[in-house]
Amino acid sequence: MNLFLQLMANGLVNGALFAMLAVGFGLVWRTIRVFHVAYGGLFVACAYIFHVLVTRYGFSPVTGGVLTTCIGGAAGALMEVGFYRPFYRKEASSGAVLVASLGIFVAIENLIAMGFGNQLQTVLRELAPAFRIGPVALTRLQTIEFAVGLTTVGALWLLVRRLRAFKALWAMGDEPELISTLGLPLFRLRTMVFVISTMLVAVSASLITYDLGVDPHMGMSYLLVAAVAVLVGGRDSDTGWIGGAIVLAILQSLVVWKFSARWMDLVTFVLLVSMLVFRPQGLIATQQRVEEA
Amino acid sequence: MSYLLHLLIILGIYSTLSYSLNLTLGFAGLLSFCHAAFYGLGAYAYVLLLQGSVPQPAALAGAVTINMLLAVLIGSVSLRFRGDLFLFVTLGFQMIVFVILYNWVGLTNGPYGLAGIPRPVFFGVMIRTPLQFAILAAAMNLILLPLLFRLYRSPFGMLLKALRDNEAAAESLGIHGRSMFLQAFVISAAVAAVPGALYASYVTYIDPTSFTLKESIFLTAILLLGGAGNRLGPLVGTLIMVLLPEALRFLGLPDVIAHNMREVIYGLLLVFLMYFRPKGIAGEFGVS
Amino acid sequence: MTMNNALLIKDVDKRFGDTWVLRGVRAAVPSGKITAFVGPNGAGKTTLFHVIAGAIRPDKGQVQYKGADITGRPPHVIALKGIGRQFQDVRVFKTLTALDNVMIGMLPRCHQISLRAWFRSFATDRSIKKLRQEAEFWLDYVGIVDEQTRLAGELSFGQQKLLSLARLFARGFPCLLLDEPTAGVAPTMAERIVSLIRQRVDEGALTVAAFVEHNMTAVEHLADWIHFMHEGRVAFSGRSDHVLGNQAVRELYMGI
Numbered sequence: 001m002n003l004f005l006q007l008m009a010n011g012l013v014n015g016a017l018f019a020m021l022a023v024g025f026g027l028v029w030r031t032i033r034v035f036h037v038a039y040g041g042l043f044v045a046c047a048y049i050f051h052v053l054v055t056r057y058g059f060s061p062v063t064g065g066v067l068t069t070c071i072g073g074a075a076g077a078l079m080e081v082g083f084y085r086p087f088y089r090k091e092a093s094s095g096a097v098l099v100a101s102l103g104i105f106v107a108i109e110n111l112i113a114m115g116f117g118n119q120l121q122t123v124l125r126e127l128a129p130a131f132r133i134g135p136v137a138l139t140r141l142q143t144i145e146f147a148v149g150l151t152t153v154g155a156l157w158l159l160v161r162r163l164r165a166f167k168a169l170w171a172m173g174d175e176p177e178l179i180s181t182l183g184l185p186l187f188r189l190r191t192m193v194f195v196i197s198t199m200l201v202a203v204s205a206s207l208i209t210y211d212l213g214v215d216p217h218m219g220m221s222y223l224l225v226a227a228v229a230v231l232v233g234g235r236d237s238d239t240g241w242i243g244g245a246i247v248l249a250i251l252q253s254l255v256v257w258k259f260s261a262r263w264m265d266l267v268t269f270v271l272l273v274s275m276l277v278f279r280p281q282g283l284i285a286t287q288q289r290v291e292e293a
Numbered sequence: 294m295s296y297l298l299h300l301l302i303i304l305g306i307y308s309t310l311s312y313s314l315n316l317t318l319g320f321a322g323l324l325s326f327c328h329a330a331f332y333g334l335g336a337y338a339y340v341l342l343l344q345g346s347v348p349q350p351a352a353l354a355g356a357v358t359i360n361m362l363l364a365v366l367i368g369s370v371s372l373r374f375r376g377d378l379f380l381f382v383t384l385g386f387q388m389i390v391f392v393i394l395y396n397w398v399g400l401t402n403g404p405y406g407l408a409g410i411p412r413p414v415f416f417g418v419m420i421r422t423p424l425q426f427a428i429l430a431a432a433m434n435l436i437l438l439p440l441l442f443r444l445y446r447s448p449f450g451m452l453l454k455a456l457r458d459n460e461a462a463a464e465s466l467g468i469h470g471r472s473m474f475l476q477a478f479v480i481s482a483a484v485a486a487v488p489g490a491l492y493a494s495y496v497t498y499i500d501p502t503s504f505t506l507k508e509s510i511f512l513t514a515i516l517l518l519g520g521a522g523n524r525l526g527p528l529v530g531t532l533i534m535v536l537l538p539e540a541l542r543f544l545g546l547p548d549v550i551a552h553n554m555r556e557v558i559y560g561l562l563l564v565f566l567m568y569f570r571p572k573g574i575a576g577e578f579g580v581s
Numbered sequence: 582m583t584m585n586n587a588l589l590i591k592d593v594d595k596r597f598g599d600t601w602v603l604r605g606v607r608a609a610v611p612s613g614k615i616t617a618f619v620g621p622n623g624a625g626k627t628t629l630f631h632v633i634a635g636a637i638r639p640d641k642g643q644v645q646y647k648g649a650d651i652t653g654r655p656p657h658v659i660a661l662k663g664i665g666r667q668f669q670d671v672r673v674f675k676t677l678t679a680l681d682n683v684m685i686g687m688l689p690r691c692h693q694i695s696l697r698a699w700f701r702s703f704a705t706d707r708s709i710k711k712l713r714q715e716a717e718f719w720l721d722y723v724g725i726v727d728e729q730t731r732l733a734g735e736l737s738f739g740q741q742k743l744l745s746l747a748r749l750f751a752r753g754f755p756c757l758l759l760d761e762p763t764a765g766v767a768p769t770m771a772e773r774i775v776s777l778i779r780q781r782v783d784e785g786a787l788t789v790a791a792f793v794e795h796n797m798t799a800v801e802h803l804a805d806w807i808h809f810m811h812e813g814r815v816a817f818s819g820r821s822d823h824v825l826g827n828q829a830v831r832e833l834y835m836g837i
Contacts, residue, residue: 087568090568093579095581096580100567100568102514102563103559103562104560106556106557106563107561108560113553114554231378262392266393269386269389273370273382273389276373280373280374443702446702446704447702451681454677457676458674459675462668462672463674463685464655464660465657465660465666467660467661470657522676577676578676
């Protein structure tokens, strides 16, 4: 029982991290209508930026994290202005944008591998002190991860419902041309989405790097986590993304408990395929628009 | 010299893989990320059948059949979707296949792989030297590619192209999209088993890390780069993607860097192509 | 008046979210006549066609063709039963030539699933050569035979409309559903389209035709029978001169 609770706690901590990643991915999907494969590349880039800041320039993890988040935001803006926007202006097909996004991801990942080598590199830190909450032990880092994830995602969840800007963003996802007709700044809204999204990536990447280290190929795994969480949770619902992330993290923990760590990925993808087959709208379904057949 | 032959063998393997994927991607217009899974399944099925004392020709036929059956299963599920979702479901299956190959140690020996794969024997001659394998690879292409070309040129190929261009319009003419797509998917997967078997007998050792998502992405990228939907594109793509790291090494770049550099180059090439020329260098089908 | 009702729509309901797009729609499309569905935008005409053609399932109701229930069958099955469809946005196969476009429709069913479909050469096979000649005939019939080797994507919108008609005529569908066949083309082209449809009906090859239209001139020239739709219902049905002469219809429709 204690082990079960411990694994649930671990799952919730991971869930908080995954939730940040899921929201970052889902935001772009919902508002820009793009399968943001390059998200994985941005993740790796932020991870390495954090790593370099902390190990090579000696910044504290907190400062490093904040700096990485700022740089991440800038990178997000750059990605929109220099990459997605030209494709939008060109009215490229969604498949073409996806493939181009994949190209960017591959390029970033391999540039990093060329520059930093292919091995895992960690951030040196002392063994973390653990807190005990009843039968469950969590390291200080885990508590921080959970807290950061919870506050970030929670804050966004609230903002989405309060700020008019987000209503505009949702509408942007449905009818982008309408936005400019209504006099709203389409391009500035798009940039804002990418800034927020990449900042979420930067925060997660910093935490994960501090915890586990970096390697150039980690981007794909976390991209898949984010994408599966969004697809399983409900493509257009932000509550769904968060829910999907938590379900995924807890399921992974349980699989580790019941079977072994080796089968974790199987769970992720069987969950994905089963959801798409049996409940394609995800855990939390949103209203279907009137579609032309 | 033997290095050149090695390159030819690799080209031969990827050529067949590309032309088989071309049927699904270029003609049916379905972008997928699971072709490496079928490549790997073909290799594993062939080797496991050989280990079960099945004679070679039967083992090859068995591998093709197993791929067909699995493709019917995977395809039936995946083809409920189109576009991004179809891509993602096939990605899911690719990962599932990899995890099973990697972790079902009892069947596949897991990460340790299968070693000691026997060389192929044709008419009493054991294929052993690089030259012999190069000839075998060429023969594989000379047999399979014309078959694929017939399919491309057939009414079936035309119907696939119509479905690719506009599925709703094709269905309104009585063409059943899911059925046609499934046939294309199954044929692609079945053909992929053969280079899988060849690869296994060439390197005499296989493990799941040769058949990952990364490899599937690579195979799809070959067609996106070189072009799909016709007969020239896959060749162009295969030549560029396989020979590029060799060219880079020739220029003095160390091995690992050369491979990373190839990835960077093709990644950026994809970006430029999708912006300026979504049909790829020599293709007929533009990603939509 | 007894009519051979080839296509019967019975009490069809369709709802999207909170909006009722079709409400108890009842209409008959008789054999040997051209029937028009008219009405203001949003009246549900196109949705009704989607339902008939199998692209959308109705929430309630039935669609019958020649006495058989075809409600909710998938689009390709509806086509195999003999109902062809022209889309409002045309939807030709852009990367295929005009000739190939027509031939696609003509490939008999056996070509789809048998081994023959896999191994015959589309270019050189003899039975397909015959199809090719027929396809040329139909391109000539609609008047675009000179464009036969051009890719369909390169044709003008009007030419694409003619191409899609050729595709349907070549297949020999006894029943056609045409969604705004004259929309978006110049008046001369619209006239040509109208006369082609009328011609096929007069030749006896097309037994049932139904179309959705806003172009009232086309409706006047073509339709024998009109269903006037308003807010998801068939508000008025009858012979075209009766409907077009009706005061209420004129107010509802022309006034909008």
